[in-house]
Amino acid sequence: MSVQTGYLLIADITGYTGYLTRSELEHANPIIRSLLEAIVIELKDPMKLRGLEGDAVLAYSSGPFPSGETFLNICESLYRGFAERRRNIVQNTTCPCNACRNVADLDLKILAHHGKFEELSIGPMKDISGADVILVHRMAKTDVKEDTGIRSYALFSEDAFQAMSIESDLMQYSAQFEHFGDVPMRVYDLAAAWQRYREIAGPVRVADEDAVFTTRHILKAPPVIAWEMLTDPRLKMRWMMLKDAYREGDVSRTSAGVRLHCIHEAAHFQMLIVDWHPFEYVTDILHNSSIEGLTNLETYELVPVQEGTEIVFRMGQLTDAEGKHHPAEESAVIDLFENFYPVAFGILDEMALELQQEKK
Template sequence: MEAQTQKGYILLADISGYTAFMANSELAHAPLVLGHIIQFLTKELTPALQLAEVEGDALFLYATEDVISRGELLLELVESAYINFRINKRTMTHNITCPCRACQEVSNLDLKFVVHYGEFVLQKIAGKIKPIGSSVNLAHRLLKNTVSEATGWNGYVLFSNICIDKMGISPENIYHGSESYKHFGGINITAINFDKKYREYTANSKDYVTEAEADVSVEYDFTAPPPIIWDWLCDPNKRNKWYAGNKANWVVKDRPAGRTGPESQNHCTNSNFIEHILDWRPFHYYTVCNKRGWINAKITGELDEMNGGTHFKWRLRLLGILPRQVLRLISKFIAHKVLEMNSSLGNLESLSRENFMKYKEQGQDAIDAHPNLAEVQQNHY
């Protein structure tokens, strides 16, 4: 039977500076450093993406387009992975006591990502399920690019313009360029400086409703890990599916930075609420203000990984001049009677769990093919 051609995303995560790191390091500890980073990246990028192969100091992952319905999730995945890598690297560097060159030069390592969209065929080769095809070949060619020479960036993500158009985003502060390869010709690309994103993330003050400030809090444990739950919480189309009583009809209103983030707005056409995004930390927490007339509800949704799933905390504080006791009563009415948060989150669990089990089923062969990553994946799932 002829293999079915599919469309989807191909992602490569490459450890920058690893060749020089190996050349200048003792062999005893260098593989341990590599193994730690590979396991870390695998946990960060799956299960929203499927692991196809560990290629030395790089990861090769993919997702069919029916799995990634909100293209912006890809940018959030690689951005979050990079930020967490930098935080993890900073901790490693601080805690290292070994005097060997491998351990002392961890701080020189960085990450770059390449993401392409195209057609491929999934085939089982030597026990591993991998996408093959011209698009896969091009994604690997794009690892050899001129972004660092043109910009001076070491940590970045490179999207083919075919990919970024499919994702439906137009982020700010980017680099536009073109790469040329034999058999492919000129390929237009867009790159984002992740060092800048990391510095912004760590420098910006947090804006969220604390437990002490909340008028009402709702907590829920989900089967799926934070990236999956985040996507169901933040994708307007998916949000509309889990609100109890089909009360919500959220649509995108404004994306001034070309993507979801602070100053972005959504609109619920059923209730006429405008949602203003105040703080946006993918897979960790978001804070929004939902406004209509005199109602100004500040909401924080916080996600914590727990036993492979997600512990979710939803907190609401009503802003206004009325006495806090009155605002607290109104907040509880909104949470439990209007939004029916307990029932709504139960619906979210059913939908996200079904979605997550599909991810697991699709990726099981890939996990089995990488026994060195089995423990990481098992803990993640």
């Protein structure tokens, strides 16, 4: 097999050994299995599941990756899936056994490296091998929690951080590993990021029964690619046919609470993101400068299908600051969208095809 280059990721449940040794196995094992399932569900293409290693999930990517921002979103989604499942277990159990009482003691850390490895096939078994695979496992044996006070974290090697090429200034950290020497790394607080999401985000979603306009399109690309096209200001410029697009304020990432400013030759648009669920849906409040004082909710939903991803766009009612409905102006916006989206979806198709060709 040829040598590949990509991300190597381990999502490791912390507190696992202490939890099992003081818990009843008939309850502890199903709980651990449920938490691992919640993590695996959040793994998105192009990340590939390599397998489970007791209390950890190992995944990797090979070939071109959409962006470092997408990789960070995947890491956040892994933690969110774990944290929400843990919370549901805690809130919905009345069992007094140690296994059920101590679920809250479990947490998650993510180790990520970018390097070279070889994909191996031995009979029915598949694996990955290489010095960089060893390094990402060594990264699990650090004192990040003790040194930084951060309990739930993503630890990126400097190689991973440079490959991500993100604007976020993550905490610097380093550790000595046998055969590797001093390895520089970066620390990201996953629990703090999740808490910010919970404080800002909805759930806010335009449902079918509330939509005044809905359109659907099948994009021949996975949800990760579709998500990046819909949310990255640089990519929005192309398919929305904008002169410029940027995040307002001193922010380096698009997420809940961020306002996007989109400049079209006919009007300016401001989109305040009010619900943000990476690779599944995003909702914003849209303000159009051509109809001052009126806004509407809009939701983009991504549905995995056999051909790739179904993009579902739903527009909510156009209202003023007092909540009064404005059907005449709304009708004009719907007419605009009916002409806009077929063209925009055609451009998205072109962009998806270009990305597929880049992978070959």
